[in-house]
Structure formats: C-alpha cells, structure tokens
Amino acid sequence: MNPLHMMPHSMTTQTIWLLGIALFAVGVFGLLARGELIGRLIAIEIAFNGVALAAFAALAGHGVAGGGTLVLFAIGVTVSEIAIALAVWILGRSAGAPTDPDQSRQLAAQEEQA
Amino acid sequence: MSAVLIAVLAFACAFVALYAQSIARRVVALGVVTVAVAGCYLELGAPLLAALQVLLYAGGLVVLFGLAIGTTGGVSEEKLGNRPSTIVGGILALAILLAGLDVMPAVGQIPLGATPVDVDLARTITERPIAFEGIGLVVLVSVIGALALLRGRREA
Numbered sequence: 001m002n003p004l005h006m007m008p009h010s011m012t013t014q015t016i017w018l019l020g021i022a023l024f025a026v027g028v029f030g031l032l033a034r035g036e037l038i039g040r041l042i043a044i045e046i047a048f049n050g051v052a053l054a055a056f057a058a059l060a061g062h063g064v065a066g067g068g069t070l071v072l073f074a075i076g077v078t079v080s081e082i083a084i085a086l087a088v089w090i091l092g093r094s095a096g097a098p099t100d101p102d103q104s105r106q107l108a109a110q111e112e113q114a
Numbered sequence: 115m116s117a118v119l120i121a122v123l124a125f126a127c128a129f130v131a132l133y134a135q136s137i138a139r140r141v142v143a144l145g146v147v148t149v150a151v152a153g154c155y156l157e158l159g160a161p162l163l164a165a166l167q168v169l170l171y172a173g174g175l176v177v178l179f180g181l182a183i184g185t186t187g188g189v190s191e192e193k194l195g196n197r198p199s200t201i202v203g204g205i206l207a208l209a210i211l212l213a214g215l216d217v218m219p220a221v222g223q224i225p226l227g228a229t230p231v232d233v234d235l236a237r238t239i240t241e242r243p244i245a246f247e248g249i250g251l252v253v254l255v256s257v258i259g260a261l262a263l264l265r266g267r268r269e270a
Contacts, residue, residue, distance in 0.1 A: 011117040016154055017221045019121045021214030023128055023147070025207035030132040032203030038137060038183070042144050045175070046128050049151045054214070060158055061222030068163045068235030075170050076249035080256030082175055086182045087260035093186040 013061035020054025124150035
C-alpha cells in the first residue's frame with residue numbers, strides 16, 4: 001500500500017491532533033532515552049509543544065474557543081520552568097557536577113554512605 | 115499542502131533534536147520545531163497564538179538554551195540508545211501514539227482555518243488584563259529566581 005494514499009486530502013484538526021500526539025511521543029521517548037539534563041530539557045520542550053498543539057487542535061475541533069488562553073498560560077509556566085532548570089544546570093556545570101541526573105544521584109548516595 | 119510540509123518538518127526536526135550528537139544542532143532543531151508548531155497554530159486560524167509562540171519559544175527559550183550552552187562551553191556528547199530506559203521509552207512512545215490514534219475520531223474534523231479560534235485569546239488580553247499580566251508576572255518571578263541562583267554561584 002502506498003503510504004502517500006493514507007495522507008489526508010485536506011488537513012483538518014484531526015491531522016494536527018495526530019502531529020501533536022506524535023511530538024509528545026517523541027518527547028517522552030527522548031526524556032527516557034537521553035541521559036544528560038540538557039537533552040532531557042529539550043525532550044520536555046518537544047513533549048510540551050506536542051501536548052499544547054494536541055489540546056488546542058482538540059478544542060478547536062469541537063468549536064471551543066478557549067484553547068488559546070489555555071496554551072498561553074501553559075507556555076508561560078513552561079518558560080518559567082525552563083529558566084529555573086537552566087540556571088540549576090549552569091550551577092551544576094560550574095560546580096563540576098555530572099550532567100547526567102542519574103549519575104548525580106549515584107554520587108550523592110555514595111557520598112552519604114561515605 | 116503547506117500544513118503537511120509544516121507537520122513533516124516539525125516531526126523530522128523533533129527527531130534531529132533528539133538524535134543529533136552536537137548540542138548546538140539539537141538546540142537549532144528545537145527552534146525549528148517551535149517555529150513549525152507556530153505554523154500549525156497559524157494554519158488552525160490562531161495568528162495571535164502563533165506570534166506569541168514564536169516570541170516566547172523561538173525568541174526567548176531557544177536563545178536562553180543557546181546562551182546557557184555558550185556560557186558553560188557545551189556538554190559531553192552522548193549517543194542515543196546507550197541507556198536501558200531507551201527500550202521503555204520506545205514502548206511508552208508507541209503506546210502514546212496508539213492511544214492518540216484510538217482517540218483521534220473523537221476529535222472534531224474541522225478543516226484548518228475554517229473558523230477564527232483565537233478570538234478568546236484577544237478577548238482575554240483586552241478584557242482580563244490582570245490575568246494576562248499574571249502570566250508575565252510568573253515568568254518575571256522565575257527569571258529573578260534564576261538570576262538569584264546564578265548570583266549565588268558567582269559569590270561562592
């Protein structure tokens with residue numbers, strides 16, 4: 001079967017919903033597959049973009065005019081979260097801490113034992 | 115047709131943002147994803163939201179990522195797939211995709227740009243300015259908090 005035949009003839013809110021879900025899935029995969037903190041932050045951003053897009057498409061698909069405000073509030077919260085996370089990352093880097101959160105946790109456990 | 119191209123670009127760049135070994139390439143790919151998502155908002159009939167997405171994400175967050183990487187001199191480059199949780203991530207991503215496909219028929223099938231959908235956003239900004247300013251306040255407080263953290267580092 002030609003995959004091009006599966007492509008919708010006209011893009012609808014359902015197609016955008018599917019793109020949002022696909023971006024969310026890619027972000028979740030990256031969050032678990034990436035080790036270092038900056039990679040995880042990028043994955044979180046991709047996942048968040050996907051969720052916001054899917055939510056907006058779903059609301060628009062039902063004719064609900066509330067998606068814009070919802071997404072704007074969510075963007076504000078995410079920008080705040082990333083600003084703090086990047087500051088923590090810079091602090092960790094300048095202190096010579098490992099960039100992988102799992103390694104940091106292991107180190108902290110070893111220090112506690114010692 | 116442009117919406118299809120935007121969707122393909124967003125999805126491809128999301129993979130580049132995860133798979134590229136160079137951190138700079140990953141950040142640039144993230145920038146392209148955010149701009150492509152803004153294009154989707156535009157196609158959905160929400161130009162105001164698209165503009166805000168470009169301003170806050172591509173103009174703010176991606177630049178912030180770039181500055182952070184520039185300040186610290188980048189990170190060690192790690193290959194994707196070297197962790198045991200990669201398989202769990204793959205299974206979870208597949209489950210999310212299947213669930214999304216399952217729910218898709220419940221999402222209304224309205225052609226893109228058929229109705230203006232960000233009228234409510236313009237109304238929120240004009241009629242409820244305190245709520246809109248509240249978002250700015252949250253961002254401002256977090257930026258001050260981040261600066262305070264970095265100031266502590268300099269003093270130490």
